[in-house]
Amino acid sequence: MIEHVRNFCIIAHVDHGKSTLADRMLQLTGTISDREMTEQVLDTMDLEREKGVTIKASAVRMYYDAANGERYAFNLIDTPGHVDFNYEVSRALAACEGALLVVDAAQGIEAQTLANLYLALEANLTIIPVINKIDLISAQTQEVAEDLHNLLGTPTEQIIQISAKHGHNVEAVLQAIVEWIPPPSGDEGQPLEALIFDSHYDSYKGVVAYVRVFNGRIRREDDLLMMTTKAKTSPVEIGVFAPNLTPIKSLTAGDVGYIATGFKTVSECRVGDTITYVNDGIPNPLPGYQQAKPMVFAGVYPTEGEDYADLRDALEKLQLNDAALTFEPETSEALNFGFRCGFLGLFHMEIIQERLEREYDMDVVFTAPSVKYLIQLESGESLNISSPSEMPPENTIAEILEPWMDLTIFTPTEHYGVVMELVTKKRGVFLSQEYPSPNRVQINYSIPLSELIIDFFDQLKSGSRGYASMDYQFNEYRPGNLVKLEILVNGESVDALTAIVHKDDAYHKGQALVSRLKELIPRQLFTIPVQAFAQGRVISRANVKAMRKDVLSKCYGGDVTRKKKLLEKQKKGKRRMKMVGNVEIPQEAFMAILRLDKR
Numbered sequence: 150m151i152e153h154v155r156n157f158c159i160i161a162h163v164d165h166g167k168s169t170l171a172d173r174m175l176q177l178t179g180t181i182s183d184r185e186m187t188e189q190v191l192d193t194m195d196l197e198r199e200k201g202v203t204i205k206a207s208a209v210r211m212y213y214d215a216a217n218g219e220r221y222a223f224n225l226i227d228t229p230g231h232v233d234f235n236y237e238v239s240r241a242l243a244a245c246e247g248a249l250l251v252v253d254a255a256q257g258i259e260a261q262t263l264a265n266l267y268l269a270l271e272a273n274l275t276i277i278p279v280i281n282k283i284d285l286i287s288a289q290t291q292e293v294a295e296d297l298h299n300l301l302g303t304p305t306e307q308i309i310q311i312s313a314k315h316g317h318n319v320e321a322v323l324q325a326i327v328e329w330i331p332p333p334s335g336d337e338g339q340p341l342e343a344l345i346f347d348s349h350y351d352s353y354k355g356v357v358a359y360v361r362v363f364n365g366r367i368r369r370e371d372d373l374l375m376m377t378t379k380a381k382t383s384p385v386e387i388g389v390f391a392p393n394l395t396p397i398k399s400l401t402a403g404d405v406g407y408i409a410t411g412f413k414t415v416s417e418c419r420v421g422d423t424i425t426y427v428n429d430g431i432p433n434p435l436p437g438y439q440q441a442k443p444m445v446f447a448g449v450y451p452t453e454g455e456d457y458a459d460l461r462d463a464l465e466k467l468q469l470n471d472a473a474l475t476f477e478p479e480t481s482e483a484l485n486f487g488f489r490c491g492f493l494g495l496f497h498m499e500i501i502q503e504r505l506e507r508e509y510d511m512d513v514v515f516t517a518p519s520v521k522y523l524i525q526l527e528s529g530e531s532l533n534i535s536s537p538s539e540m541p542p543e544n545t546i547a548e549i550l551e552p553w554m555d556l557t558i559f560t561p562t563e564h565y566g567v568v569m570e571l572v573t574k575k576r577g578v579f580l581s582q583e584y585p586s587p588n589r590v591q592i593n594y595s596i597p598l599s600e601l602i603i604d605f606f607d608q609l610k611s612g613s614r615g616y617a618s619m620d621y622q623f624n625e626y627r628p629g630n631l632v633k634l635e636i637l638v639n640g641e642s643v644d645a646l647t648a649i650v651h652k653d654d655a656y657h658k659g660q661a662l663v664s665r666l667k668e669l670i671p672r673q674l675f676t677i678p679v680q681a682f683a684q685g686r687v688i689s690r691a692n693v694k695a696m697r698k699d700v701l702s703k704c705y706g707g708d709v710t711r712k713k714k715l716l717e718k719q720k721k722g723k724r725r726m727k728m729v730g731n732v733e734i735p736q737e738a739f740m741a742i743l744r745l746d747k748r
Contacts, residue, residue, distance in 0.1 A: 151403045152332045153219060156361065158226040158241055160266055161251035162259040162618065166281040170251060170313040170322070171209075171227060177319060178211040178223070180392060208347075208359055208405055209392040215327045223326060224405035226346065226361075228265070236441055239268050240346040240421045243437060244361030244405060247275040247330030249322065250297075254280050254288035254310075258296055258585060259559050259618040266300075275330050278303050279322060284312040296586045333363075335402030340431050341365030341373075343400075343424040350469040354385050354409035356418045360400070363435070365426075367400045367408065372427040376434040380417040381427055385409040415469055441473035443491025444552070444623065445498055445602050446535040448479055448516035448645060449505075450487030456511065457486045463509035464488060467501060474501060479536070481645050484514060489536055492518075495602050516645045520598045523550040523626050538644040540633045543684070549649070550626040554601060555580075556594040558609070560617035565590055567612040575600035576651060595624060599649070634659055636666065637680040637687075652684075660689040667691040 161167035228241040347359040386409040388396040423434035475491035492498040577596040636646040659681025677693040
């Protein structure tokens with residue numbers, strides 16, 4: 150009965166208790182017995198449990214006996230909590246009719262909560278506001294209730310106050326889902342129309358697509374078509390999440406479940422795609438499909454050259470589960486063979502790095518991240534470059550365009566000055582500000598992505614004592630006064646340390662990087678010059694002093710000419726050594742760019 154189905158998700162900022170509330174709901178509905186219960190049931194990756202953030206969307210079906218005596222099927226779609234996975238969140242919201250807006254009673258409304266709330270409102274979802282962690286000593290329940298009332302217009306007495314950790318008042322949330330969230334609309338007699346809101350790769354079943362069926366019915370014997378990728382399949386298995394994969398005979402309109410497609414790569418079955426029948430299907434896919442576009446690029450190199458093939462295998466396996474990860478082979482004079490990888494954001498890059506090290510036991514070097522620039526040449530051509538070393542000669546360039554983001558920062562009013570100073574220093578442009586509550590301010594900026602990816606979040610958190618939060622979205626490409634900053638070590642350009650920077654910052658960044666490298670590069674028997682080079686000239690230089698071998702120690706006396714002869718011989722040897730000597734650059738040097746402001 151479609152009237153007894155409720156599809157909903159939980160919207161919350163990182164660490165506001167979303168996974169804990171999901172755990173309590175699973176317990177209260179008897180979906181998981183107390184014996185099988187663990188913390189963060191839906192967060193299956195170790196990384197998710199450690200970082201307290203949902204990385205992969207998941208879904209679960211629960212059955213709830215309501216106060217009216219009827220039994221309802223609840224489909225909870227657990228969405229990722231981080232800004233990098235914004236597109237996956239929007240697709241998960243499109244699969245629901247309602248959302249629980251969970252806000253921490255101690256921390257109040259934060260940027261990510263608001264960003265996802267706006268996505269939910271755009272998708273016309275029914276919002277149920279919930280205040281969590283009311284048992285904390287620092288809880289400001291009434292103030293947060295007032296903020297939610299101002300934001301949503303919900304009367305404060307209707308806002309549900311819970312403690313998900315202790316299970317207090319969670320029953321009221323379940324009852325509110327029945328009463329407030331409408332049942333799904335749909336007709337199983339219509340042609341099939343289903344949305345893929347996530348997927349994962351299974352070595353036995355191929356790609357398992359997580360789907361919400363809007364119209365029609367899916368059976369094992371049906372021939373299915375992925376409308377964007379044009380891939381065709383007959384399902385290996387159909388089922389629901391209870392919470393483990395549980396096979397059933399068919400999925401009908403309004404249901405949330407999975408289809409084991411048998412595909413060998415996630416790229417054939419992309420998030421946001423529409424599934425229909427091969428014959429007599431719908432003419433147009435559901436709106437909102439986008440291909441996930443990498444925003445941040447970095448070089449990934451094995452520390453040992455012979456691990457190159459293993460690194461390629463590891464990246465291919467990661468790509469099976471994560472279609473947003475892109476990579477292509479790259480060579481560097483400093484680091485030999487590796488890959489240029491594209492990530493959704495800095496957090497996505499961090500997750501991939503951790504997974505390479507933990508799951509595949511790889512020892513890798515990541516170069517400093519960069520963004521994709523659009524270069525207009527004098528000849529009228531345009532180039533996309535994701536690595537600074539690909540930049541053409543300056544005399545051929547008409548202009549360089551860089552990606553700008555819309556940035557929203559939420560902070561207590563006492564940290565307003567610190568935030569303003571930080572964003573202005575990072576070339577941010579102030580747009581507007583709002584006061585959602587008397588002691589909190591929401592400031593909107595425009596800022597280049599290249600400034601945002603390097604160390605911005607750390608500085609924001611330390612400057613605001615951890616209270617500020619941020620959210621960002623791509624806006625447009627804008628022309629910028631940018632130059633290529635090269636680092637020369639012993640007269641040779643180190644491609645892995647090359648960066649594209651704003652012309653006004655080139656001198657300061659070059660000087661800071663040269664000073665940092667002077668400390669990091671080990672001393673040799675000859676002097677090593679470290680130079681920063683931009684706009685056709687050297688803008689900063691430092692020398693790594695030579696280790697001096699005392700060749701005069703064996704001279705106990707005698708003529709001064711003997712000493713001079715030995716010193717001249719040493720000087721010639723050093724000159725020859727400098728010409729053929731190789732300078733080993735340590736791994737820390739490649740991350741020095743990231744830590745320039747921390748000194």
